Each structure stands twice: as structure tokens, then as C-alpha cells.
Amino acid sequence: xxxxxxHQPSVLPGFGLTFGFTTFFLSAxxxxxxxxxxxxxxxxxxxxLLRVVTSARAVGSYRLSFGASLLAASINLVFGFVIAWTLVxxxxxxxxxxxxxxxxxxxxxxAVSGIALTSVFAQNGWIGRYLSLLGIQxxxxxxxxxxxxxxxxxxxxxxxxxxxxxEVQRDLEDAAETLGAGRxxxxxxxxxxxxLPAMLTGFALAFARAVGEYxxxxxxxxxxxxxxxxxxxxxxxxxxxxxxxxxxxxxSVMLVMSFVVLLTINLIHTWGxxxxxxxxC
Amino acid sequence: MAGxxxxxxxxxxxxxxxxxxxxxxxxxxxxxxxxxxxxxALLLAPLAMVFAAAFEHGLAAYWRSFSDPDTRASIRLxxxxxxxxxxxxxxxxxxxxxxxAKFEFPGKSFLVTLIDLPLxxxxxxxxxxxxxxxxxxxxxxxxxxxxxxxxxxxxxxxxLATMLVTFPYVARELIPLMQQLGNDEEEAAITMGxxxxxxxxxxxxxxxxxxxxxxxxxxxxxxxxxxxxxxxxSGHIRGLTNTMPLTIEILYNEYNxxxxxxxxxxxxxxxxxxLVIKSLIERAGYERR
Numbered sequence: 001x002x003x004x005x006x007h008q009p010s011v012l013p014g015f016g017l018t019f020g021f022t023t024f025f026l027s028a029x030x031x032x033x034x035x036x037x038x039x040x041x042x043x044x045x046x047x048x049l050l051r052v053v054t055s056a057r058a059v060g061s062y063r064l065s066f067g068a069s070l071l072a073a074s075i076n077l078v079f080g081f082v083i084a085w086t087l088v089x090x091x092x093x094x095x096x097x098x099x100x101x102x103x104x105x106x107x108x109x110x111a112v113s114g115i116a117l118t119s120v121f122a123q124n125g126w127i128g129r130y131l132s133l134l135g136i137q138x139x140x141x142x143x144x145x146x147x148x149x150x151x152x153x154x155x156x157x158x159x160x161x162x163x164x165x166x167e168v169q170r171d172l173e174d175a176a177e178t179l180g181a182g183r184x185x186x187x188x189x190x191x192x193x194x195x196l197p198a199m200l201t202g203f204a205l206a207f208a209r210a211v212g213e214y215x216x217x218x219x220x221x222x223x224x225x226x227x228x229x230x231x232x233x234x235x236x237x238x239x240x241x242x243x244x245x246x247x248x249x250x251x252s253v254m255l256v257m258s259f260v261v262l263l264t265i266n267l268i269h270t271w272g273x274x275x276x277x278x279x280x281c
Numbered sequence: 282m283a284g285x286x287x288x289x290x291x292x293x294x295x296x297x298x299x300x301x302x303x304x305x306x307x308x309x310x311x312x313x314x315x316x317x318x319x320x321x322a323l324l325l326a327p328l329a330m331v332f333a334a335a336f337e338h339g340l341a342a343y344w345r346s347f348s349d350p351d352t353r354a355s356i357r358l359x360x361x362x363x364x365x366x367x368x369x370x371x372x373x374x375x376x377x378x379x380x381x382a383k384f385e386f387p388g389k390s391f392l393v394t395l396i397d398l399p400l401x402x403x404x405x406x407x408x409x410x411x412x413x414x415x416x417x418x419x420x421x422x423x424x425x426x427x428x429x430x431x432x433x434x435x436x437x438x439x440x441l442a443t444m445l446v447t448f449p450y451v452a453r454e455l456i457p458l459m460q461q462l463g464n465d466e467e468e469a470a471i472t473m474g475x476x477x478x479x480x481x482x483x484x485x486x487x488x489x490x491x492x493x494x495x496x497x498x499x500x501x502x503x504x505x506x507x508x509x510x511x512x513x514x515s516g517h518i519r520g521l522t523n524t525m526p527l528t529i530e531i532l533y534n535e536y537n538x539x540x541x542x543x544x545x546x547x548x549x550x551x552x553x554x555x556l557v558i559k560s561l562i563e564r565a566g567y568e569r570r
Contacts, residue, residue: 109506212403
């Protein structure tokens, strides 16, 4: 009886119903649309595909999207660590409130954070006013794009790092300090190795999220072709011109990027787990 | 050992002043200051800006922006969309979690990857996939036009795009929870003669209720606030296919800042309420343990 079944035997009922519903839902909502995208891109000849994907406008948008996302994820690497460290290790008034606020960019609609950030960082805005005195223009430049992407990626970095920092062994730190290790030596040799896999995962998550981000960026970016136009916006422009094939081609480029990032995250997980096992032996 | 330390001192103990206390304190307060400054500039300032700009011309102007018929229509559309999407995604989340957490079968990790996919791809691409399916030049475009059915630039398209972007939230909350809680109670109930639905409603649902509630409110917040995917399929027809986030964009681009931030303030309140419920659930879960 067990051999004839698709799933391993269990006394629990409901496999057929839930498995059927799940696969139907995923096929209709994810697989079928994904197939439409892939086939639309595949219906183009290689020459046409290359022409769309490597046009000066497209390349300019990749440079901004990927460059600003990398920069934003790097900023989050530093500040995400500082925030996670502060929340795990220190007690200060309002800590619980700050901890709850970390999820805000995740719960707040992107259009709202987009217009709010633009108003704050515009030349007459609360913060933009002082930055423009220093000669720094944030809104409608690549700096503004980076600011928006930093905000979007921050929760991913902090929430990935918090459990990792909790796991850093205090007695190792104490032992190192008793033996005369300096502050930076302890950080480099004890704290950093423990949290490194989490840092890389957080970096990849923040980066992946930033590359695809649309709502919070289009308000603060100037949307000037080749200068401050992100790739998702270029896709929208192609769609508005009913150039479905061009949009599908650019979409496939981004899709491949997302898969590469997901694969990288999985590799980091495997590597981190293997390192942990090796350290335990 | 920890039990011997008076409660008031334990927090002090947690920070553990090191050998050179002045440097340690400087580092600690420096890091706390950096953390707060970063969050104030990037998070608190924009949040305060939403309400400052919404109330810039007083309470009356704020209320007046909600009497605009297009704004009202967009609020109604957002509520309708959420009312369709959230129950369907909840059903999917429960079914997927039951199937993945309770059974072993080939292809399971593939299903999990598919569930994670919408979180990894750009919302613009999620919306575009439906345009490629149902748009005029899409796979079913000609057939739909012959039969006078509109999906893109209409309510069904908005619902589909929102569903695709938000369905992972309930499932991702429930799968690890069900796996962690195990099957012992369910197996006991079934062996003692309880029916399948009775087991589900009387045993499983109470076990996972906090995770379920959190997944549902998160799904709801994301569904009401979805911008990129909906923007692609909506067509931006005033009073008909503009959701609240799309209305924010239009009002903002027309320099109607009070109107834009007034609608934004509603969505901001929704986000705040979502986070408050999340904190309450976390506290409830913590006290139970």
C-alpha cells in the first residue's frame, strides 16, 4: 500500500486536497504567467534580444539599478550591523520601540515611503535643506535612489543579523579580552567569523529586494533616461508603449539576476552550516 | 547563577562593563547614537513628513481631500481588492502549510521555491507577466477580446497581480510554525476517531492561530499597499482602476500634496496598526511559553 502512494504514509488526512489546491494555485498564479514571460522573450531572435538588452538606455538603467543596490546593501552592511548589535547587546530607553520600528519599511506601502522620502530630501525638505547647503543634492539624483534602496533593504539586514549576534559566545569574547586581545582583534577574530554567513545572507536579501524595487524609487529618482532611470521603470515604459517583447526581454535579464542571487543565498546557507559542523567537530 | 542577581541589576549585567569602562561606555553610546541617527533620518523623518504634509493646510483641508470622488473610489477599490485577495491567500497559505509541513513527498522543495519566488522578483515583473498573458497582444488577448472579457486594465487584473505579490506571506508564516509544532496532537485526534475537518478546526487551527493572524494582517497590509505590480496592470483609469497607492502617485504628480499625503496617512496608519498587532502577538506568544 505504501509503495503505491505518491507521499510517504501518514495517518493524517488531507494530502490530496491540500496538495491539489496548492499545485493548482501555484500553477495558475506563478507557473503559467512565468511561462508567458519566458516564451515571449524566447520568441525574439538572438539579434533582436541582444539589441534590446544592450541598448544604451538599458545599460544605463542596469548601471543605476545594480550600482545603487550594491551601494545601498553595503551601507546596510555597516548600519544594519550597528542597529542589530545595539538592539541585541545594549539596553536603553525606547529599545523595544526601535525594535518594532525596524519592520516599518516592510509594512509601509512603497508609494508612501517614496513620496515621504522625496519630500524630506528635496532641496527645501527637512534634511535636503541642510544637505544642499553642503552642495549635496539627494532628491532626483542617484544619491536619492541609493537612500530609498537603503531604507527598503534595512529590515532584511537587521532581522537576519539579530539571531546571529545573539549566538556570539560571550565567554569567548571575555576569554580573549582576559588574554589581552584588543577591541578590534576581538571583533575581527571572534564576532565577525560568527556573524559572517548572516551578514552575507542579509546583504544578498537586501540587494535582491533593492534591484526589483519600484514604488519607493520612482518618486525620488529623476527618471532621466540613461542617468536616473532604474530598470523596472524602463520595463514599465516599454509596456506603456505596448512593446511587450522589449519588456519581456528586460524582465528576463532581471529574472536571471534574481535566480543568481537566490542561488547565492542558498550556497551561503550550505557553506555556513558546513562551517558550523566543522567548528563543532 | 542568573537567578541570584537582583532583577534591577540584571539589565546592567547584560551590558557588562568591561575593563576600561569609559571607552566601553563611549563605544556603547556612540553605537546607540549612530543607530538612532540613521533611523531618525531614514525612517522617522519620512513618517513624520506624511502627517506634517497631510495636515499642512489644517484639518478641514485634510478632510476635504477625502470628499473627492476619485479618492473615494480608490479607497473602495482597495478595500474590494483586499477583501477578495486576503481570504484566498489565507486559504492557500493553510493548504500549502498543511501539505508541506505534514507530509513527505517528492518535489517538496520545488513547491517551497515557487512560494518564495514572488518575494525575489520585482513587483513590476509580477504585473508584467499578467499583461503578457491577458493583454491585447498576450496569449489570451485575442480570445478575451472576442468574448468581451477585460482582465488587464480592470478589476480582475488588479486582483490577480495583488494575489501573486502577496500570497507568500501567510504560507511562509505558517510552514515553519507547523513544522516546529509537530503532528503529535493531530495524530492523536485522528487515531481516537476525530474527523479530518474536526481535527483541523479543533486541533491545528488553535495551535497556529497567532502565526496565522500575523500572516493575514501582513498579507492585508501588503495587498492594500501594493504599487508596482498593480501599476502595470491597472491602466490608471480615474475613478475605476486606481487603487489607493496609485491615487497617491497621481495626486502627488499633480502637486496636490495635501491630497496625496492624506491618502498616504491612511496607509501609514494601516502599517502602524499592523506593527502594533505584530508586537502584541509576539508578547502573547512570549508569555505563553
